Amino acid sequence: MKIKKKVESNVLTFSEVEIREPLVEDLIQAERIAGSAEGLSFALAVLSQIATFDGKKLPPEDLRRLRVRDFLAFARAMESFGLEELARELLSSQEKQGSA
Numbered sequence: 001m002k003i004k005k006k007v008e009s010n011v012l013t014f015s016e017v018e019i020r021e022p023l024v025e026d027l028i029q030a031e032r033i034a035g036s037a038e039g040l041s042f043a044l045a046v047l048s049q050i051a052t053f054d055g056k057k058l059p060p061e062d063l064r065r066l067r068v069r070d071f072l073a074f075a076r077a078m079e080s081f082g083l084e085e086l087a088r089e090l091l092s093s094q095e096k097q098g099s100a
Contacts, residue, residue: 012053012065019051019074021081026050033060047074 030045031037044060051057051074066074 010065011067012058012062012070014053016055017051017053017074018055019047019077022046022050022078043071043075047071 026046026049027037030042030049033045033048034041036042041060044063047063048058048060063071
């Protein structure tokens, strides 16, 4: 069997991503956007609230085109803000949805 690695052409790439420390209001807004306080939709909604991508805010719908490795790097970056629990939830939700 031959397996070819396909590079997705419409993935998001950035030169600089800036992530600020989340506030409670960011989590509340992310929950409103996602309709839940868990799962990947919530994680993307949080990211859309606290990050700028090459100086621009992006909606969660656009962030769905992030590469998984970039998304996981963003989740790990949240640990540096002392948000280990939230980062663990985001990483575990990725693992759960990846295995489904």
